[in-house]
Amino acid sequence: MSKHNIRLKDIAEELGISIPSVSRALNNKPDIGEHTKKKVFELAEKLHYQRNQFAINFKNQESFIIGVIIPQIVHHFFSNVISGIINEAEKMGYGVMLYQSNESYESELKGVDTFQKSMIDGLIISLADNTFNVDHLENLQEHKVPVVMVDKVNSSMVSSKIICDDYKGAYYATEHLISLGKKRIAHITGSLEPHTTKERFKGFESAIRDYKLTFYPNLIKKCNLVSREEGYITTLSLLAENEIPDAIFCATDPTAIGAIKAIKEKGLRIPEDIAVIGFSDWKMSSIVDPPLSSVSQPDFEMGKKAVELLIKEIQLTRDNKPMKHETHVMETSLVLRESTLGKN
């Protein structure tokens, strides 16, 4: 058992050559003789030499680590985004550090702080619902750590962004309900602050207007957590009105699943009496009864694209070149199931 890890020095001494020569050999630099190089490689192999990455990171002031902050890990959409991020980062030689904000701004600050200690080369973040101030992120940028925002972005911040076309997704979902002959379409929206639910609301509104349907303000309900429970309660309140809707477009799948529960309890048929469509195509959506139609987001791809943009910015930063920010809008797609189509 050797007392310390093998260093270049150990190899150099054993071969009677200088440390830089060993370095040059192992790094396949030009200024080194073939004979020496061979001997170095052999000895390095024999001694199980492993580079000390601490020293290299220190020298280059880079870690090859990407930080990722998302609101929750236990979440179908985000866990898929992370999955995409990790796979792509690995291909590019980067490791991924993860942090969840639990939808709390304070927690997000802590995450940034933790990451700064770990010297991340760049950050991918999906904002907490109550994050309005982005000083912590701009501070990172000033310290030459590029930031890419995914899905829940801040429109005023200058950075690359990956979003998906929530507007169009919502438009198509609503259009689909209209195509089924539905006239009184309700919408359960979210807190409207993360850009996402606001866009979904806008898309809904546009479709209603474009198809010359009546817009019923009392059929628009707002939830804060867009959870299953809220969806359930909100739908019950919708069904208690004088004139109930004949379709509901929910801003998230959990809300829609809550809505289904409420509708079934009231003895109404889905989709004959009320059709239901959600957003994000959670895994569980295919197994509820009836299976839920939804708007599918390219979660995995979004993660992948975020890494691409981030690494591009990391490289620009390293080379001291001017920064270019891009905003990528990814397309959604409709996944139609029985909650709108019925049983054939």
Place this chain on the structure above:
Amino acid sequence: MSKHNIRLKDIAEELGISIPSVSRALNNKPDIGEHTKKKVFELAEKLHYQRNQFAINFKNQESFIIGVIIPQIVHHFFSNVISGIINEAEKMGYGVMLYQSNESYESELKGVDTFQKSMIDGLIISLADNTFNVDHLENLQEHKVPVVMVDKVNSSMVSSKIICDDYKGAYYATEHLISLGKKRIAHITGSLEPHTTKERFKGFESAIRDYKLTFYPNLIKKCNLVSREEGYITTLSLLAENEIPDAIFCATDPTAIGAIKAIKEKGLRIPEDIAVIGFSDWKMSSIVDPPLSSVSQPDFEMGKKAVELLIKEIQLTRDNKPMKHETHVMETSLVLRESTLGKN
């Protein structure tokens, strides 16, 4: 815009003192005068001095980063484990790097490699199904990187382990079915290699034996992926036999959900004709129809405990003290719903 980040040197020069004095002041070391210390703190504040963690990590040869390798992120159990890991690690001042093996041994190797480059201080791993060789992990240990295994562990490896009592959980689940008066209980098991499904099978067997029920070998079915699809197909085959079971204990929730689908399709009643119980209490289990009874695992707690043990080992390693490995067995609990209890 300053050309470089502020260093101790900058502060030292501006105050006309030596670099070590600045270091001593900022680290609240004893050998430093109060007056000097005050001046240093003031200037550091004014210049927005930030420690260069690369240099510190390099000096101390530690990163305060924990590596985590799990088979899949998009998985209810594992994402909760990760969640527990991240929360606890943050409290202890550690960051978390994540990697998913996608249940592939080769991928696991890559993950370990990536992590070694990032100089993790310790590793928490849940093995891929086809990982039989643990040389890569023992190699880490030899390089003084402690390894803690969670849930899917290798019994021959010498390390701390966090598992949950799959045996007892399965025993209780089976006992519950028996208490409902079920006599012909089927079991859908997994690949039997990760210890987990094997233990579940053993627990099932013991309960059957203890309660003097007949053990029907043809009611034991094996799935490799323990997925919804497999659960569905396997159950169909069970229902095609001469004598069908009156209850099914599935090694995972997805399998159980597939089973429910098959049973419903055959026009049989749950739980009157066939009761169904799963394992792990996935979030989706509460929303299927009928809601699925399951064995709940303390996922979040397991992650938390893993971090505790790991950091203990990291500290022992740092102090060159002898290593102590612990195995923690966490208790499961039954979550009973309509798939076994019926509608009251």
Place this chain on the structure above:
DNA sequence: GTATATTACGTAATCGTTTACGTAACAAAA
């Protein structure tokens, strides 16, 4: 044969911080 280029090294500096060690200045104890 002299000038120039090329090859294959070694020396020294560097990255930012911490720590072991030495010491001047002063105070307290003998």
Place this chain on the structure above:
DNA sequence: TTTTGTTACGTAAACGATTACGTAATATAC
């Protein structure tokens, strides 16, 4: 007065690798 101790610093070395620079030895050109 001399000795011993304490305080508050400075100097130098160290962590491991890379890189700018210099140069001796050899090869090539004229």
